[in-house]
Amino acid sequence: MNEIVRNTQGSVTQTSLDPQDWTEFRVLAHRMLDEAIDGIANVRSRPVWQPIPDGVRAAIKSDVPREASDLADVYREFAEHVAPYATGNVHPGFMGWVHGGGTAVGMLAEMLAAGLNANLGGRDHMPIEIERQIVDWMRRLFAFPQSASGIFVTGTSMANLMAVLVARTTALGTLARQYGIGNDGALLTAYTSRAAHGCVSRAMDISGLGSDALRKIGLDADHRIDVAALRAQIAADRKVGFKPFLVVASAGTVDIGAIDDLRAVAELCREQGIWFHVDGAFGALAILSPELAPLLGGIELADSIALDFHKWGQVPYDAGFLLVRDGERHRQAFAQPAAYLSREARGLAAGAVWPCDLGPDLSRGFRALKTWFTLKTFGTERLGAVIARSCALAKYLEARVLAEPRLELLAPVNLNIVCFRYRSNDAVNREIVADIQESGIAAPSGTTLDGTFAIRAAIVNHRTDETDIDALVAAVLEFGGRRSGGVIDVEAPPLVAQ
């Protein structure tokens, strides 16, 4: 391998980057695949996450690699220095933030997609038909009309931003794309709840409307947007000349998994002529579970829905998605004529509308393939059952918390997220979270609810079962005992001054 020949001037004469020896390459490739499969199959034998040793962090720092290296050596570096120190979300003990677990099937599809190296910006090829098939499946699942459109993006942050842009162009007209948002744009106001994900505010900022133009409405007792307060704020804004144009409802808030009353918000938006967007990053896919789908009632009335296949859909990162009811409005927000992208009736340049007409990206990878493999291989019933089971596990964790006097539940358990604390102060609870992460036993994260720090467990991974929940509870009690003055084991992680 790597028999790159240099001529007398020292320049490289072998131009193709293909392996010199395909047989040797194949052997190594099979080993890589075997080890990647082992990594998933044996995930329980490893810590969920481990801190990166200084030596490992330093080991990969180097000058620009001008000279060639053996593929086997590069792979060894990956196996030693990268793979063991990944996020940990493949592991069933990972319960931090909202991270999907991925599947071995998704991994294979990602490899196949890389082999095709397809560019899904446009043109006429089957990979785009696969993406369109998924758009059609989503359209059916959410009971959107035939005229709906959809597109894969990196994640819900991007999908929410694009929804803001479609709503903005709808409110101001397409000329705003040429002239800018102008005086009318300065009057646009958007609405979401205080529990909405931070990317909604960022979308307002990035789109030029400004994060101050996003009104954060208070919550009702169930942590859902207070619809009466929303109505009152819209009226108050109209009265002083603002132009309410968008409401972003949450289907699964990131802190506790609350689902806004989508039907009530939809009715209000319809009555007020306001774009109704749903941030369904993880929660929207609960539509796959017959038990949970009723919680999403009203989502079928949305003007647009953002969701992530890489969370509850278990598709490997990244696989975000935007679905828009009115495909023409979607196109009008992004399509741009360009001579070098001219569309033809036949040949490779046929097949408009192209995905590049539906978002800011021109070149795009084949995210649809891993999603297609995942949806087809497991079927939506089984994926829905996985989603329902993570909610059942959250209920199990809730019951364990309620039964344990040293623990306190801090929020209602709506879906798959449990927020609780060891009965001690915030500082102790913060240490408990870090202790558990560093122990490799589990990986919860933290959040703050009404000013109180909470240990937060979001059950998303399809591999998680009761034993993982039990291990989390045991670890919280163990580290909580140590941190609040109990016996300190010699093998405890180093104590931080409190």
Ligand SMILES: *Cc1c(COP(=O)(O)O)cnc(C)c1O
């Ligand atoms: C995860 C999440 C987001 C952001 O999605 P990304 O895919 O990380 O960009 C937005 N909203 C909610 C409710 C989320 O859970």
